[in-house]
Amino acid sequence: xxxxxxxxxxxxxxxxxxxxxxxxxxxxxxxxxxxxxxxxxxxxxxxxxxxxxxxxxxxxxxxxxxxxxxxxxxxxxxxxxxxxxxxxxxxxxxxxxxxxxxxxxxxxxxxxxxxxxxxxxxxxxxxxxxxxxxxxxxxxxxxxxxxxxxxxxxxxxxxxxxxxxxxxxxxxxxxxxxxxxxxxxxxxxxxxxxxxxxxxxxxxxxxxxxxxxxxxxxxxxxxxxxxxxxxxxxxxxxxxxxxxxxxxxxxxxxxxxxxxxxxxxxxxxxxxxxxxxxxxxxxxxxxxxxxxxxxxxxxxxxxxxxxxxxxxxxxxxxxxxxxxxxxxxxxxxxxxxxxxxxxxxxxxxxxxx
Ligand SMILES: Cc1cc2nc3c(=O)[nH]c(=O)nc-3n(C[C@H](O)[C@H](O)[C@H](O)COP(=O)(O)O)c2cc1C
Numbered sequence: 255x256x257x258x259x260x261x262x263x264x265x266x267x268x269x270x271x272x273x274x275x276x277x278x279x280x281x282x283x284x285x286x287x288x289x290x291x292x293x294x295x296x297x298x299x300x301x302x303x304x305x306x307x308x309x310x311x312x313x314x315x316x317x318x319x320x321x322x323x324x325x326x327x328x329x330x331x332x333x334x335x336x337x338x339x340x341x342x343x344x345x346x347x348x349x350x351x352x353x354x355x356x357x358x359x360x361x362x363x364x365x366x367x368x369x370x371x372x373x374x375x376x377x378x379x380x381x382x383x384x385x386x387x388x389x390x391x392x393x394x395x396x397x398x399x400x401x402x403x404x405x406x407x408x409x410x411x412x413x414x415x416x417x418x419x420x421x422x423x424x425x426x427x428x429x430x431x432x433x434x435x436x437x438x439x440x441x442x443x444x445x446x447x448x449x450x451x452x453x454x455x456x457x458x459x460x461x462x463x464x465x466x467x468x469x470x471x472x473x474x475x476x477x478x479x480x481x482x483x484x485x486x487x488x489x490x491x492x493x494x495x496x497x498x499x500x501x502x503x504x505x506x507x508x509x510x511x512x513x514x515x516x517x518x519x520x521x522x523x524x525x526x527x528x529x530x531x532x533x534x535x536x537x538x539x540x541x542x543x544x545x546x547x548x549x550x551x552x553x554x555x556x557x558x559x560x561x562x563x564x565x566x567x568x569x570x571x572x573x574x575x576x577x578x579x580x581x582x583x584x585x586x587x588x589x590x591x592x593x594x595x596x597x598x599x600x601x602x603x604x605x606x607x
Contacts, residue, residue, distance in 0.1 A: 256584030279331040292334035298592035308469040314338035319575035320399035333394035336588035343399030347417040349377030363511040366527035370437040398426035416456040434475035434502035469496035476501035497550035527578035531556025542570025560594030
């Protein structure tokens with residue numbers, strides 16, 4: 255059914271259809287029993303799918319990656335679609351509109367997207383209001399993905415991350431420091447050791463004065479070379495960062511079916527979806543091996559089929575996230591993955607007692 259619906263959705267521009275989907279999900283709030291029906295249709299509850307990672311209990315290991323529900327508008331509805339967790343954001347201290355449109359493009363031949371959204375979001379205070387509205391019962395685990403405002407120079411970036419972190423501290427279950435978005439100029443330079451250390455130190459300091467402990471993860475780019483990745487892994491261990499989200503979108507355009515001149519005409523942006531899968535899995539496997547499985551990894555990038563999900567978990571991810579796969583496969587995708595994971599015994603994640 256979604257294949258037919260997708261034909262219609264894909265006739266509309268990607269950003270417009272995204273806005274429509276968010277509106278549609280919001281409308282469900284006004285329809286009696288709509289959420290219960292969705293839950294019945296899309297959720298898979300099974301003890302074998304539950305995970306305890308980062309000190310948090312997840313009802314299943316499949317999450318929605320950052321960028322879909324940037325402003326935390328439909329967290330409750332996404333819960334009904336079967337996700338085990340949702341990562342909101344990226345959130346910046348002040349609202350910002352992002353890059354000029356058009357800024358997101360579909361590459362159907364490659365099952366991929368290119369986006370240069372530029373971290374458009376309503377700002378931390380509005381996101382908190384939105385979270386209060388849609389998450390009264392706190393059923394689903396929510397991660398807060400943090401970034402800096404585009405107008406903030408990198409030297410002042412630590413203050414931006416700190417501000418967002420402090421504002422959102424009581425609202426989400428874990429945090430992700432996004433220093434890997436290729437669509438904000440110079441943001442990926444924040445993966446350099448010195449500035450990253452300053453950011454992490456500030457967040458850890460804020461957390462020190464709080465009663466409850468919220469895990470801090472780092473989201474990395476798939477375009478880091480091995481030396482840079484090793485540097486990040488060292489920093490993660492030294493600073494006691496709780497985990498790594500691997501990976502964000504890539505700036506590379508390797509082995510695409512879409513004609514090169516067409517891709518080039520779309521301009522700059524981060525590539526996501528199927529072409530990212532091999533790189534993402536390779537990065538997850540590398541981190542898992544290098545850290546001897548001591549650092550929890552959220553594996554994301556190019557998960558387009560239930561088999562991709564199994565492979566990502568087998569590479570060492572404790573949890574996984576999807577974005578482009580959700581766009582191409584529709585709401586049934588999560589259920590398909592969960593049903594596959596239920597049967598799967600070739601990967602060994604610690605199950606809950
Ligand atoms: C339209 C779009 C917007 C995104 N926005 C963000 C963002 O704001 N912050 C972030 O950390 N990642 C963002 N991402 C990256 C995704 O969270 C994910 O890391 C990436 O798309 C790879 O996963 P996928 O291949 O399953 O899409 C975005 C991706 C897309 C396609």
